[in-house]
Amino acid sequence: MTQVSRDEPSATLRGLRDDERQMTVEAYFERFSWQPRSPDPRRMTPEQFFVALDDAAFD
């Protein structure tokens, strides 16, 4: 999976294939299940959230 950054979408998009370049950044994130650098607890499943809580993953 192409590593992308929300901070530099244009730079990321330059490295994409033509069809991928037509997508918006948000759609790209959606399509490739982009994971944010800091996990969003509200979007995690309950099990993922509590595992992360125990593992200090939000630090």
Next chain:
Amino acid sequence: MTLAAFEANSSTYAPPSSGAGLRLHDRSDEELDGLSFGVICLARDGVIRRYNLAEARFARLDRAQVLGRHFFQEIAPCTATPGFQGKVDAFLAAGSRSSERFEYVFHFRFGAQLVDVELVSSANPDEIYICINRRKSSPLSEDVPSEILAAAQSDLAPNETELGVLRDEDGRRRVRLSPIVFEALAHALDDEHWATVCDGWGFSWGRLATVDIETEVILSLDSLLRDLPMSTAVDTVVRYLRREGWGQLTVDFAPARQGLMVLELERNALAEALGAATAPRCHLLSGFFRAIFSHLAGRRVQVGEVSCRTQGADRCTFAVAGARRADQLAAALAEASGDMAVLLASMGRAR
């Protein structure tokens, strides 16, 4: 599912399978009520011997009115078919010690439910256990004959309102309980017993409430709680407490950096009933939250009340941590004495 897995997950939802290992016959009613799928025990003649909480919730029937009745004739005529009753009769006749699974559609007046059914042998050869896992619900088709529809609660106990029986829209019996009952209970118990009794009571309540919440999610979202995003799962708990009149719950995920989730309950019915106190008094809700969030997490969590309306706070605040940090949470709660900033700092230092 093996017996060990069943025991390990007895408070969580899991579809029934590998029935020979389940040994449902050996499980107490309390254990069966902790399951989020339906369990019915039938005698060889079709009379209902056991009926768990989830099944009562899915079928919108009161267990007290169901036990002792004939399942195929009185409760679920839609199952009096070769595809259901025929399989049950054949299973019993064969004296099978294994299990059998099939798909079926239940027809209720309030809608249809696509279910997975598993027939499970019992230690008693004259009875059978039926595990029912709801997969999808849908509106009732107009071409379903009314005579095969499953019984409604009003069929089983007509005119019961004249006898002072109240029910909600899902057929569950209700009692209008004044919060002064909690005040009276507080007067009857010293502080130590209050904490112990209420925490255990709250935990048991939370375990049963998870079945209620889980069934609601399955029917309304065709999903399991554990598969929802955390925010949506938490919203189901918020709605449950609001509907039951306990107050407004808000959940703060920001303290996750300190290994905590923080719950705030405004207009907490329990705290408002108890009056002034020098220490947090809402052990009932701490136990409730511990059960609910342990179920959601699929692992044990710890809950402590940080500050309480009985102490003059404008709301009751609870901290939720993983069980691995239970000791840290207890120490931080003691150090904080109700001050959330101190609690967070203490938890942060312990990382």
